[in-house]
Amino acid sequence: MVAGAEDVITLDAGQAGELGLSETDRVLLTETGLPRVAGGPFWADIPDGPLGLFTVLPLDGDNRALILGGTGPDGDMLYFLDVREGVVVLLSQGERPEFEIVNTSLTAFAEFVRRLGAYTRSERPADDKARLAEIAAGLERLDPEAFRHPHCWWALVVAHHRREAARRERALAPARSRREAFYRALDRLDEKGRRLVTDKEFASETGEYGLLTLPDDVPDAFSADGALLRDVDVRWRGGLESEIQSAFAWEGLVVHVPEDEPEDDDESFDAAMERLMAAANGPQEPGEGIVTCLAAAETSDLCRILRAFERLAAKGYVAEPALWPTTSGCWERVAERTADGEPPRAVFWNTQSHDSAFDTKGDLVGELYLGWAGDPEEIAAVLAGTELVVKTPEDEGTTFILARG
Known part of the structure; x- marks a missing residue:
C-alpha cells in the first residue's frame, strides 16, 4: 500500500511489520518515506502490476524483495530492497534479467536519491561542475562500494550529469584560459x-x-592565470589519435601526434580498414601511445575548420570531425542524430580522411573530403571562414573538399 504526501510515498506499517524489516529500514519506509519523483535516476510512479511499487517478491529461501521504484516511469529498470541483506539492488529486465547491488543500505540509497534528485531539479549555477563533484565526493564517502568501478550504476549516473554540466558550460561561453580549454577537451x-x-x-x-592518463605534475604546466607554460603529454590506450586531436582542436588547442610508421605497400585496402576498425573497437589488444598538447602552437587548420563546424552546428547541422572510420558508418551516426521524419543536415569527414589529410599538428597537407547533406550554399559560406580553399560539390553525389591554397 502506498500513502503519504503528494511528493512523498510511504509503506504501510502493517506491510512493513509482515516483512520483518530492520528497525532502520522500517522507520525510513513508513515514516520518512521516499520521494515520489526525485528526478533523474529515481521514480516511484511506476506501472502497477506484478512489479509495481512496494510489491513483494520471493528471493532465495525465506528472503524477499521489496520493489522501491524505478529509474524511469516505464518500470523497465527497477530498484528493490533485499529484505534480509539490507542492500538495494537494480534489476534490469529483459530476456536475461541482470542484477546489480547499487547501495549497501537503504539509508544510503535514500540519501543518493535525495541528493542527486535535488541536484537534478535545481538551477544550474556557474560552478555547476564543482557542485556536482562535491555531491559525488560526499556520496562516495557515504557508500564507497557504489563507486568501486566506473561502470557501477551510481558512477554512471554521476558521469552522465558531469557530461551534461560540461556541455552546458561550453554552451555558455568559450574557455577563459588554456587550462580551462585543456580540461574541456578532456570532458x-x-x-x-x-x-x-x-x-x-x-x-x-x-x-x-x-x-x-596525464602526468602527475600536470597542474604545474599551467600558470596561476591558466596559461599553458609547457607541453603536456596525454597517454592513451584503445582509441584513435584523430579523436583526441580533434577533441583538443574543438577547444582551440594544438595536439601533436606521432608520425605514422611507413605503410606496407602490399597491404590491401580491406586489410588497412580492418586494422583501423580494430584500433577503434577491438577485438585485438588495445593499441596505445602518447600525444602532446603543445604550449607554443597558437592554432592549426584543424582548429579553424572546427570553429566553422561550431557555426554549422549552431545552424542545426551534425558537424563532426573523424566521425567514424568508414563513410557508411558516418552516415549511420548522422541518422542516429537526426530527428524522425527530418531530412539529414550534416558535414563530416571520416577517420581515414583525417589521417591522410592532416599532418602531425593538424595542418592540411592534402585534400580533406567532407561528406554533407543540407544546403550547399550555406555550408560553403560557413566553410569560407576557414580561409582555406573550398571546392564546392557539383551535385549531391560529390563531396566538399578543403585544401590549402
Whole structure:
C-alpha cells in the first residue's frame, strides 16, 4: 500500500511489520518515506502490476524483495530492497534479467536519491561542475562500494550529469584560459567514452579500451592565470589519435601526434580498414601511445575548420570531425542524430580522411573530403571562414573538399 504526501510515498506499517524489516529500514519506509519523483535516476510512479511499487517478491529461501521504484516511469529498470541483506539492488529486465547491488543500505540509497534528485531539479549555477563533484565526493564517502568501478550504476549516473554540466558550460561561453580549454577537451573525450585514470590504473588495466592518463605534475604546466607554460603529454590506450586531436582542436588547442610508421605497400585496402576498425573497437589488444598538447602552437587548420563546424552546428547541422572510420558508418551516426521524419543536415569527414589529410599538428597537407547533406550554399559560406580553399560539390553525389591554397 502506498500513502503519504503528494511528493512523498510511504509503506504501510502493517506491510512493513509482515516483512520483518530492520528497525532502520522500517522507520525510513513508513515514516520518512521516499520521494515520489526525485528526478533523474529515481521514480516511484511506476506501472502497477506484478512489479509495481512496494510489491513483494520471493528471493532465495525465506528472503524477499521489496520493489522501491524505478529509474524511469516505464518500470523497465527497477530498484528493490533485499529484505534480509539490507542492500538495494537494480534489476534490469529483459530476456536475461541482470542484477546489480547499487547501495549497501537503504539509508544510503535514500540519501543518493535525495541528493542527486535535488541536484537534478535545481538551477544550474556557474560552478555547476564543482557542485556536482562535491555531491559525488560526499556520496562516495557515504557508500564507497557504489563507486568501486566506473561502470557501477551510481558512477554512471554521476558521469552522465558531469557530461551534461560540461556541455552546458561550453554552451555558455568559450574557455577563459588554456587550462580551462585543456580540461574541456578532456570532458569532450569523456563524452565519447574515454576515461581519465591515474597512472597506476593505466598501468594495471592493460586490456581496457578508452583510457587516458596525464602526468602527475600536470597542474604545474599551467600558470596561476591558466596559461599553458609547457607541453603536456596525454597517454592513451584503445582509441584513435584523430579523436583526441580533434577533441583538443574543438577547444582551440594544438595536439601533436606521432608520425605514422611507413605503410606496407602490399597491404590491401580491406586489410588497412580492418586494422583501423580494430584500433577503434577491438577485438585485438588495445593499441596505445602518447600525444602532446603543445604550449607554443597558437592554432592549426584543424582548429579553424572546427570553429566553422561550431557555426554549422549552431545552424542545426551534425558537424563532426573523424566521425567514424568508414563513410557508411558516418552516415549511420548522422541518422542516429537526426530527428524522425527530418531530412539529414550534416558535414563530416571520416577517420581515414583525417589521417591522410592532416599532418602531425593538424595542418592540411592534402585534400580533406567532407561528406554533407543540407544546403550547399550555406555550408560553403560557413566553410569560407576557414580561409582555406573550398571546392564546392557539383551535385549531391560529390563531396566538399578543403585544401590549402
